Every structure is written in structure tokens, then in C-alpha cells.
Amino acid sequence: QFTFNSTNNQLSISLEDDAAAPLIVDLSSLVADGSETIINVAGINTISGTGTAADPYIITATEVDGSV
Known part of the structure; x- marks a missing residue:
């Protein structure tokens, strides 16, 4: 059992x-508490949040042509 x-x-x-x-x-x-995930961004891409349920990751990626 x-x-x-x-x-x-x-x-x-x-x-x-x-x-x-x-x-x-x-x-x-x-x-999962967010500490086991690593996200690297560069240039015009951004990340916010800590990766926890209360504060999830938010990734904003902008294309070369400027669209989000």
C-alpha cells in the first residue's frame, strides 16, 4: 500500500x-521552488519572477522585427 x-x-x-x-x-x-531552474537571457529578452508558484517566471522575448 x-x-x-x-x-x-x-x-x-x-x-x-x-x-x-x-x-x-x-x-x-x-x-520545485525555482532554485533548480536557470534561465539566461540576453539582448532584448527579459525575465522576471523567481520561479515559485507565488512568483512564476515571466519571460518576454522580442523578435528581431520588434514584435513581442
């Missing part, structure tokens, strides 16, 4: 015929 707790990002694994306590796997290090 697998149970995922989205509050603390832990996965609990239990075997059907095993009386032992379930195995707990902490997956919190896999939660």
Missing part, C-alpha cells in the same frame, strides 16, 4: 502481510 501525504511530501509504503511500521520516504527535496 502506498500513501502520499501532500502536506509534508512523504510517501508511506506498507506491505500487506508485514506487521512492521511502514517505510517513510521523504520526497520534500523534489518539490
